Amino acid sequence: GEDVEQSLFLSVREGDSSVINCTYTDSSSTYLYWYKQEPGAGLQLLTYIFSNMDMKQDQRLTVLLNKKDKHLSLRIADTQTGDSAIYFCAESTYNQGGKLIFGQGTELSVKP
Amino acid sequence: DAGVIQSPRHEVTEMGQEVTLRCKPISGHNSLFWYRQTMMRGLELLIYFNNNVPIDDSGMPEDRFSAKMPNASFSTLKIQPSEPRDSAVYFCASTSQGNSPLHFGNGTRLTVT
Numbered sequence: 424g425e426d427v428e429q430s431l432f433l434s435v436r437e438g439d440s441s442v443i444n445c446t447y448t449d450s451s452s453t454y455l456y457w458y459k460q461e462p463g464a465g466l467q468l469l470t471y472i473f474s475n476m477d478m479k480q481d482q483r484l485t486v487l488l489n490k491k492d493k494h495l496s497l498r499i500a501d502t503q504t505g506d507s508a509i510y511f512c513a514e515s516t517y518n519q520g521g522k523l524i525f526g527q528g529t530e531l532s533v534k535p
Numbered sequence: 536d537a538g539v540i541q542s543p544r545h546e547v548t549e550m551g552q553e554v555t556l557r558c559k560p561i562s563g564h565n566s567l568f569w570y571r572q573t574m575m576r577g578l579e580l581l582i583y584f585n586n587n588v589p590i591d592d593s594g595m596p597e598d599r600f601s602a603k604m605p606n607a608s609f610s611t612l613k614i615q616p617s618e619p620r621d622s623a624v625y626f627c628a629s630t631s632q633g634n635s636p637l638h639f640g641n642g643t644r645l646t647v648t
Binding site: 454456458463464465466467468471511521523524525526527 | 566568577578580583591626630632635637638639641642
């Protein structure tokens with residue numbers, strides 16, 4: 424079945440870049456997503472990429488997709504303390520009606 | 536846009552009681568999803584609906600769990616009887632058809648004692 428894997432923790436200093444990695448197994452994945460979850464809140468969509476793209480940039484966020492290796496990364500430039508949260512990678516397949524399979528989440532800690 | 540609205544935000548109940556969680560999707564969205572989040576298992580899809588019809592309920596843990604979507608603007612997830620291991624945060628999400636991103640509510644934190 425489908426599986427999405429992420430490392431559990433990442434710690435960076437304020438102002439540095441953060442890179443959160445994700446691997447997935449479903450080669451028919453159509454879209455790949457990054458969500459952010461702050462304590463006590465729901466999941467907030469950050470960005471997503473279609474599987475025929477290899478890069479997408481949105482302000483401080485850069486998503487890289489290596490479809491051959493089934494590897495997705497999220498780079499946050501100039502990381503701020505407000506970026507501290509759990510980041511979830513998710514994938515969907517076209518014929519699954521929008522169903523998302525999530526990774527276990529990476530807890531990003533930003534130290535001043 | 537009010538977003539996906541879930542109620543209650545917190546629910547504390549005793550083992551054996553019935554629990555009903557509620558969700559109002561974003562207007563115009565025709566797919567609705569119920570997820571459960573725990574430390575041990577992460578985010579699990581319980582069930583999802585397209586156009587008010589349940590499509591995949593393979594994630595529903597057991598017969599104690601049931602979900603309904605009587606119309607396009609309301610869904611419920613019911614647990615009867617509840618057990619301590621049902622304690623989790625339950626999220627509802629909605630999207631328009633196809634591969635549009637899911638929009639999540641703020642969740643219901645359920646504690647069963």
